[in-house]
Each structure stands twice: as C-alpha cells, then as structure tokens.
Amino acid sequence: xxxNLIQIDNLSKSYGRSKVALSNVNLTLSSGxxxxxxxxxxxxxxTLIKVLNGLLKDYIGKLSxxxxxxxxxxxxxxxxxxxxxYFADWMKVNDAIGIFKDLYTDFDQVEALxxxxxxxxxxxxxxxxxxxGMKERFQLAxxxxxxxxxxxxxxxxxxxxxxxxxxxxxxxxxxxxEDSLVLISTHLISDIEKIFxxxxxxxxxxxxxxxxxxxxxxxxxxxxxxxxxxVFRC
Amino acid sequence: xxxxxxxxxxxxxxxxxxxxxxxxxxxxxxxxKLDSVRDLALYYGVNPNTIQRALSELERSGLIFTQRAVGxxxxxxxxxxxxxxxxxxxxxxxxxxxxxxxxxxxxxxxxRLINQEMGEL
Numbered sequence: 643x644x645x646n647l648i649q650i651d652n653l654s655k656s657y658g659r660s661k662v663a664l665s666n667v668n669l670t671l672s673s674g675x676x677x678x679x680x681x682x683x684x685x686x687x688x689t690l691i692k693v694l695n696g697l698l699k700d701y702i703g704k705l706s707x708x709x710x711x712x713x714x715x716x717x718x719x720x721x722x723x724x725x726x727x728y729f730a731d732w733m734k735v736n737d738a739i740g741i742f743k744d745l746y747t748d749f750d751q752v753e754a755l756x757x758x759x760x761x762x763x764x765x766x767x768x769x770x771x772x773x774x775g776m777k778e779r780f781q782l783a784x785x786x787x788x789x790x791x792x793x794x795x796x797x798x799x800x801x802x803x804x805x806x807x808x809x810x811x812x813x814x815x816x817x818x819x820e821d822s823l824v825l826i827s828t829h830l831i832s833d834i835e836k837i838f839x840x841x842x843x844x845x846x847x848x849x850x851x852x853x854x855x856x857x858x859x860x861x862x863x864x865x866x867x868x869x870x871x872x873v874f875r876c
Numbered sequence: 877x878x879x880x881x882x883x884x885x886x887x888x889x890x891x892x893x894x895x896x897x898x899x900x901x902x903x904x905x906x907x908x909k910l911d912s913v914r915d916l917a918l919y920y921g922v923n924p925n926t927i928q929r930a931l932s933e934l935e936r937s938g939l940i941f942t943q944r945a946v947g948x949x950x951x952x953x954x955x956x957x958x959x960x961x962x963x964x965x966x967x968x969x970x971x972x973x974x975x976x977x978x979x980x981x982x983x984x985x986x987x988r989l990i991n992q993e994m995g996e997l
Contacts, residue, residue, distance in 0.1 A: 676923055808921065815918055836887050836922045856886045856926065865883030 645672045647792055647823045648694065653703035655689055655847075663689040664701070665847040671823055673791070676814075676837055678855070678866070679827040681844035682874050687827040688725060690844070691796050694825075695722050708791060721746075721790035725797045725827075727777055731770040735763060735780065742784050754787035757813060775806050782810060786817040793824045799833060807833045832867040841866050843873055879920070887922050891930040894920075899939060899950055900961045910940060910948045 648671040655664040664686045671677060681687050692698040693705065696712045707716040729738050735758065742749045758765070761779050763772075772780060782798055798814070799807050815837060818824050828834055835841075835855065843850040850873055855866055862869065881890050898904045910916070913931070917924040931948060934940045938956055940948050951957065976986045 675925070811921055812918065815921070815924075820914075820924065832883065835883055836881055836920075836926075839923045839925050856888060856929070859884065859886045863884055867883060 645674075646670050647673045647708055648825075649704075649706040651704040651706075653690075653693065653701060653705065655686075655693060655698065655701040663847050664693070667703070667847075667849055669842065669849060669852060671825065673821050673823050675839045676818070676824040676826065678831070678835065678838035678841040679825055679844060680829070680831055680841055680866070680870055681827075682829055685844045686847040687844055688796055689847075691722075691794055691825075691827060694794060695720060718746075718748075719791040721748075721785050721788040721793045723782055723785040723793075723795040723798055725800075727781070729769050729781075731768075733769050734765070735767050735769070736765045738769065738780075738784065739765070742787070746788050748789040749784075750787050750789060753817070754784055757783040757787065757817070761809070774800070775803055779806065779809060779813070782813055786813055789819060791822050793818055793822060795824070795826045797828055798826060799828060799830055804833075811837055831870050832865065835866040838866065843870070845873060881922075888926045888929040888933070891916075891920055891922065891927060892933050895930065895934060896939065896960060896964065899957055900964060904950050906950055906954055906957065907952050908950050909946075910950070912947065 648669065650667055650669040653664055653667040654662070656662050667686075667690065679687050679690070689698065693701055694707065694712070696717055705712055708719055710716050729741075739751060739754055742754070743751055755765070758780070761776075761783060763776065763780055763783075769777065769780075778798070778800060782795070785793065785795070793814075795814070799810050811834060814824065814826075826834070826838070838855045840853065841855050841858070842852045858869065859865065864872075879890070879894055881887055895904075895910075904910065910931075911919065913924050913927045916927045916931075920927065931940065935942065935948070938953065939951050939960065941951060942948050973986065976989075981989070
C-alpha cells in the first residue's frame with residue numbers, strides 16, 4: 643500500500659469511433675487530500691469518474707487504485723456519489739439506509755442518522771417527497787457515512803441555494819476520514835474552491851494541469867475560479 | 877461562516893491573519909488552548925491542510941506553541957503579542973495613509989480629518 647491511492651497512466655477513452663472523451667490522462671492522487679476535478683460540461687469529468695468506479699470499460703491505459711486494478715476490491719474502498727439520483731421514488735429514507743447497510747460493510751448507520759437528523763430529514767420520509775436539493779444532501783449524507791479510503795463526488799453541489807452549499811461543504815469536511823482521498827468534480831468553483839488542496843483542470847478530455855491550489859494563488863494572484871474562466875474561455 | 881475569503885490570495889495567509897487578530901484582540905488569551913485543526917477547518921470552512929499550514933506559520937513566528945499530544949496554545953510571551961499588535965497597526969495605518977493620499981489629501985489634511993472624526997467618537 644502506498645500514499646498514491648490512485649495512479650492513472652496514459653488513460654484514453656473514446657465513445658464510438660470519433661468521440662474522444664479522455665485523451666492520454668496521467669494523474670497521481672495521494673491520500674489525505676481533497677482534490678477538485680474541474681472542467682466545463684463535456685470535458686471528461688464524469689467519464690473519468692465512471693472509469694475509476696468500474697462503470698465504463700474499453701479504455702486504453704493503466705489504472706491502479708490502492709495498488710489494485712479496478713474490480714471488486716477497488717469498488718469496496720470507493721464511496722461514490724453519482725451525478726444522478728439512484729434511489730427509486732417509492733422508497734423511504736429508511737429503505738435507502740437499509741440498502742447501504744447491506745451493500746457496504748464500511749457504512750456507519752449511526753453516523754448517517756446523525757447527519758440526517760441535522761439535515762431535518764426524517765427516516766420515514768419518502769424519497770418522492772424530497773426536493774432536488776434535499777435529495778442531493780440526502781445522498782451525500784449516505785455516501786459520506788461510509789468509512790471509505792476514497793470518496794468520489796460527482797457534482798455534489800448542483801442546486802442553487804447558497805445556504806445549502808455551506809451545508810454540503812460542512813458534511814464533506816466533517817465526515818471524510820483524514821487519511822482518505824476525496825475527489826470532487828464540479829464546474830461551480832467559487833463556491834467550493836477553499837476546500838481544495840489540489841485542483842485538476844480537465845480540458846477536452848486532457849489534463850491541462852494538476853497543481854496545489856495555494857501555490858497557484860501565490861503564483862498568479864488569482865482564484866481557481868478566475869483561472870478556470872481563463873483556461874476555458876470560449 | 878467565520879470570514880469571507882478573498883480567493884485570489886492564499887487562504888492560509890488569511891486564516892493566519894484572522895487567528896492573529898483573535899490573539900491581538902484578546903479573544904484568545906495568552907496560554908489559552910486553540911481549537912483542533914479539524915474544528916478550525918470546519919469553523920473556517922476550509923481544507924484541514926490549509927489550517928495546518930497557517931498554524932505552522934504562527935508557530936514559526938512564536939505566536940503559538942505545541943504541547944505534544946495535547947494541542948496548540950497561544951504564546952505565554954505577552955511582549956510578542958504587543959509587538960504583533962504594533963506591527964499590524966502600522967500596516968493598517970500605512971494602508972490607510974496611502975488610500976488617503978490617493979484621494980489627494982496631504983499630511984496636514986489627513987491629521988485634521990483624523991482629529992475631527994476622533995473627536996466625534
């Protein structure tokens with residue numbers, strides 16, 4: 643086992659014959675860090691995340707997660723928040739918790755119930771009755787209640803409510819374990835950049851750069867949000 | 877949220893300055909224990925490693941010290957806090973003077989305005 647929890651070498655992925663989603667991506671991501679995966683829609687963020695989670699195959703290149711190839715072991719150590727809802731509408735909060743308990747041995751139910759209480763989400767509430775933002779926070783609460791080595795959060799702040807954003811940041815900071823790796827994809831950078839230690843800028847499926855956020859601020863006198871606007875100016 | 881950060885400037889510097897202010901103003905007193913890195917990270921809403929870096933800087937300047945396995949404390953050296961207060965005050969005055977001069981005030985005018993406004997306080 644090494645500090646380099648995720649090692650990606652020369653990773654490329656195409657859809658069909660012509661659409662290149664990832665192009666020769668090389669990344670080394672180490673434990674104990676919160677890393678921002680930044681890029682506009684269509685830059686390859688979700689494709690990369692799906693490859694890491696074993697949901698997309700047929701890629702070229704080498705992938706090593708905690709020293710292992712993608713498979714049952716790597717799935718067991720990654721807690722993944724997809725960018726879409728994955729619970730059936732008829733379920734209650736309690737049903738979803740039951741599913742997490744069955745699926746993941748590292749799921750801490752007591753922790754989950756604590757977070758949900760803070761969020762004022764009752765165990766008896768039906769998922770159908772939740773607003774979009776509430777569903778987002780609910781799923782994040784479950785994902786962060788696992789004691790995982792790696793958390794991969796795909797667009798955790800989709801909603802617009804600024805107070806809700808603070809709550810989301812708070813849940814992440816409060817519940818990730820210190821030696822774990824948190825990879826967060828987003829295109830809403832200004833709201834969340836202060837929790838990133840490193841940022842990865844993904845442009846047209848390729849890594850533009852992967853740097854320490856504070857060093858970038860020191861060198862450029864710019865925020866990650868400003869740099870993002872520069873790199874991705876149309 | 878504790879303070880609003882300017883994202884163009886390293887966050888750790890802003891955290892460091894904010895903690896310095898709590899010490900200068902006596903919110904955190906000499907010998908008092910600081911919150912844990914985790915709690916400070918939550919309070920400021922920033923990465924724990926950013927807090928760690930701010931604390932290392934404060935420790936290097938002697939303003940805080942680590943009691944092994946217990947935590948971090950504000951220095952017992954009150955002279956050091958006085959010096960810091962003086963240094964920060966001078967910085968602020970310099971900033972103020974350059975703003976006033978940008979506005980076209982000379983020394984006499986600046987002093988007159990200060991006296992006038994201080995008198996009204």
